Amino acid sequence: MPTPQAHLVDDDEAIRDALAWLLQSRQIPCRSYLSAEDFLAAGPEGLSGCVVLDIRMTGMSGLELFETLQEQGITLPTIFLTGHGDVPMAVAALKKGAYDFFEKPFNDNELANRVLEALDHDARQRSAQASAQTIAARLDTLTSREKQVMELILAGKFNKVIADELKISMRTVEVHRARLLDKMGVKTAVELAQLLNRRS
Incomplete structure (x- = not known):
């Protein structure tokens, strides 16, 4: 630079x-x-x-x-x-x-x-701009299922509700949730929401 x-x-x-x-x-x-x-x-x-x-x-x-x-x-x-x-x-x-x-x-x-x-x-x-590019790059690493789970987490839905909506087990939701939080570099849903707000 x-x-x-x-x-x-x-x-x-x-x-x-x-x-x-x-x-x-x-x-x-x-x-x-x-x-x-x-x-x-x-x-x-x-x-x-x-x-x-x-x-x-x-x-x-x-x-x-x-x-x-x-x-x-x-x-x-x-x-x-x-x-x-x-x-x-x-x-x-x-x-x-x-x-x-x-x-x-x-x-x-x-x-x-x-x-x-x-x-x-x-x-x-x-x-x-660099921060927004980093967030976009992290989002690109998510699978389509992880993105679906993320949208529902951001909508404030609990694991059981997410499992019902996506017709998967609660254990599978927990695995997707853990993986997507790890890929996004955050520990909680609140941190995830704050991170994504930084893009705008």
Whole structure:
């Protein structure tokens, strides 16, 4: 997994350098890109962290880059930097899922704080995604009968009722119950329900 960092995309060298200096002064790892095209060439699908993106650039605009990333399913939190005339465009980007925007000239500390929050947001998102994938992988190991028993357990039904509904012995229900709890890595029905709730 690559190091989480702020990815600075701005075609203005002075702003890029100032941003890099600001973030490094707060011990925030960062990498700079000269353009949207430069960032795409770096292979953003393998990156983690957040993007600090100028909304208006020569070549592909920041907004076009943001939309391209969304189309590719890349969900790095994106903070737009805007000039005064671009605020309506930035508000529209927020509605499409951008993390935030700052109007130039911006308060350095506020921007750095927001970048830290975006990095934390990305880390939490990735952790939840990994957790959901782990749960899905465990569910895939269950047999169809174990899944039936699990659904009835989650519905709050006792072993005897499950046995009657599935027309199997209570001992067989107990075996399926023990196996599915073991495969899911939990000890009780309550823990199982809590685990599955984490997927959503």
